Amino acid sequence: MQSFTEWFKTITLYEILVGMKATLGHLLNYKPVTLQYPHEKRTLPDNYRGMLALLRYDDGTEKCVGCDLCEAACPSRVIRVVSAEVPGEPTKRYSKEYYMDMTRCLFCGMCVDACPVDALGMTREFEWAVYDKRQLHLNKQQLLAIGDRSFPIREKRLELQHQNTAFFNVAFKHVPQKPN
Amino acid sequence: MTEIGFRLTLTFIQIGVIVGIVIVTVLLLTLAERKVLGWMQDRMGPMEVGPYGTLQPLADALKLFFKEDIVPAGANKFLFTAAPLLALIPAFIGFAVIPWGPDLTFDFDGVTLKPFVISDINIGILYILAFASIGAYGIILGGWASNSKYSLLGGLRSAAQIISYELNIGLAIVGVLILGGSLSLVQITNAQSGWFWNWYAFSFPAPQIFALVVYVISAVAETNRVPFDLPEAESELVAGFFTEYSGLRFAFFFLAEYANMVLVSCVASAMFLGGWNAPYPGTILEFMGLPSLAWIENTMWFAFKTYSFLFLFFWLRATLPRLRYDQLMRFGWKVMLPIALANIVITSIAVYLFPNG
Numbered sequence: 001m002q003s004f005t006e007w008f009k010t011i012t013l014y015e016i017l018v019g020m021k022a023t024l025g026h027l028l029n030y031k032p033v034t035l036q037y038p039h040e041k042r043t044l045p046d047n048y049r050g051m052l053a054l055l056r057y058d059d060g061t062e063k064c065v066g067c068d069l070c071e072a073a074c075p076s077r078v079i080r081v082v083s084a085e086v087p088g089e090p091t092k093r094y095s096k097e098y099y100m101d102m103t104r105c106l107f108c109g110m111c112v113d114a115c116p117v118d119a120l121g122m123t124r125e126f127e128w129a130v131y132d133k134r135q136l137h138l139n140k141q142q143l144l145a146i147g148d149r150s151f152p153i154r155e156k157r158l159e160l161q162h163q164n165t166a167f168f169n170v171a172f173k174h175v176p177q178k179p180n
Numbered sequence: 181m182t183e184i185g186f187r188l189t190l191t192f193i194q195i196g197v198i199v200g201i202v203i204v205t206v207l208l209l210t211l212a213e214r215k216v217l218g219w220m221q222d223r224m225g226p227m228e229v230g231p232y233g234t235l236q237p238l239a240d241a242l243k244l245f246f247k248e249d250i251v252p253a254g255a256n257k258f259l260f261t262a263a264p265l266l267a268l269i270p271a272f273i274g275f276a277v278i279p280w281g282p283d284l285t286f287d288f289d290g291v292t293l294k295p296f297v298i299s300d301i302n303i304g305i306l307y308i309l310a311f312a313s314i315g316a317y318g319i320i321l322g323g324w325a326s327n328s329k330y331s332l333l334g335g336l337r338s339a340a341q342i343i344s345y346e347l348n349i350g351l352a353i354v355g356v357l358i359l360g361g362s363l364s365l366v367q368i369t370n371a372q373s374g375w376f377w378n379w380y381a382f383s384f385p386a387p388q389i390f391a392l393v394v395y396v397i398s399a400v401a402e403t404n405r406v407p408f409d410l411p412e413a414e415s416e417l418v419a420g421f422f423t424e425y426s427g428l429r430f431a432f433f434f435l436a437e438y439a440n441m442v443l444v445s446c447v448a449s450a451m452f453l454g455g456w457n458a459p460y461p462g463t464i465l466e467f468m469g470l471p472s473l474a475w476i477e478n479t480m481w482f483a484f485k486t487y488s489f490l491f492l493f494f495w496l497r498a499t500l501p502r503l504r505y506d507q508l509m510r511f512g513w514k515v516m517l518p519i520a521l522a523n524i525v526i527t528s529i530a531v532y533l534f535p536n537g
Contacts, residue, residue, distance in 0.1 A: 016499070016500065019499045019500065020496070020499045023498045023499045024495065026221070026222055027219050027220045030222075032218075032219075032222055033223075034223050034224055036227055
């Protein structure tokens with residue numbers, strides 16, 4: 001009896017008909033799961049890791065102190081930092097040049113974790129398709145521009161905005177230095 | 181105008197109309213296939229060109245028309261050029277014997293004309309099978325002339341597959357030929373008038389339902405459609421026999437494939453499902469007192485049956501994965517062929533026992 005059932009199912013193409021019923025069911029209860037991308041975009045998750053950017057303090061000075069920790073943390077060697085002293089202030093450093101080769105970036109966010117002064121941030125930009133690969137080699141000005149348009153209010157970690165904590169800030173000249 | 185000139189003009193008009201209908205159908209099919217496939221897979225299909233993507237076929241045609249025509253290095257130029265035509269012409273030429281509507285005869289100045297069939301030759305179905313075989317040459321030569329291993333493999337697979345399954349198509353329709361007593365599609369269709377149980381798929385002495393199943397499966401294989409799309413298996417052979425083709429030549433192959441689909445669907449509906457006959461005797465328009473418009477209803481029935489088969493093609497494509505090559509061959513020779521042969525024997529016996537059935 002078992003074998004007869006199997007045989008009957010075979011000659012009536014039973015399995016194929018079951019599959020065809022499934023596809024027809026999807027045709028009749030048509031609920032598309034796709035979004036028409038350029039016209040409608042999906043909601044990004046809160047912790048979305050998009051394009052990297054350099055950030056500024058509220059008064060417009062760069063946060064980056066040129067410590068090279070992001071370069072050390074980067075697994076893909078995306079980042080290249082050229083560090084230099086702040087002219088006239090031998091105790092303070094900043095990044096004279098800052099390059100990112102975004103063709104290699106895998107958006108792991110380890111540079112952002114590594115940064116001691118939160119000078120790096122991951123924005124929610126992801127539409128970075130370009131016709132020329134070289135447009136993805138970004139310099140400091142471009143990275144700062146991305147940060148400026150993505151984080152107009154730089155309050156990522158409020159405790160680091162405090163004057164006493166922002167020790168490496170080169171710009172707050174009116175703030176008294178910490179006692180040595 | 182001389183009579184021969186007049187006759188030629190009328191025939192050319194007929195050919196033009198039918199080729200136009202077929203090309204429009206093919207354009208619609210390319211869109212319908214992508215749409216239906218998308219809907220069955222919870223997608224939307226093309227949505228960008230025109231409202232709901234309805235102008236997509238035109239955009240595709242324009243793109244293919246203006247694309248660069250590349251002949252690969254080392255290709256046999258003559259055969260590379262001839263192959264798309266060899267595939268396209270047989271696909272279109274078969275429509276000459278398909279009856280699209282009732283078997284009427286018009287008389288223009290002494291020239292008789294059947295408006296719904298270009299040429300009612302008495303070996304109609306044989307003619308279609310013969311040209312379908314020539315269509316296989318286009319595929320094989322296209323695969324060979326491209327000087328590419330993928331094309332060659334696709335062409336070889338296609339050769340083996342088309343030869344195997346053409347046999348099954350030929351044998352599946354023999355039952356209908358025995359019942360109909362003619363090779364002419366017009367006469368076969370005429371003989372199926374009346375209620376739908378007169379259609380040869382369900383007719384009394386020997387219903388050809390198994391032959392219909394064998395025919396449809398073999399037709400899917402013969403037109404290289406999923407699940408029998410081994411010649412153009414994109415996951416294995418890039419695109420099979422037309423890997424190296426681009427632009428207009430690719431469009432010719434594409435057109436040929438879809439025209440072949442329409443052709444086998446037309447043959448299936450004409451031979452097994454009564455062609456232009458409605459499932460009830462006569463037509464509703466005739467019953468309502470408009471016998472001169474009855475042909476509209478009949479052609480609509482023919483279109484409905486044909487499009488149902490085409491929808492089945494899409495449906496199968498959305499459902500089934502591709503067969504392995506040995507499965508394909510085993511299925512063709514060990515399953516389809518015995519069924520088709522047994523159908524011939526049973527039909528012959530039944531027709532012998534009930535000669536007036």
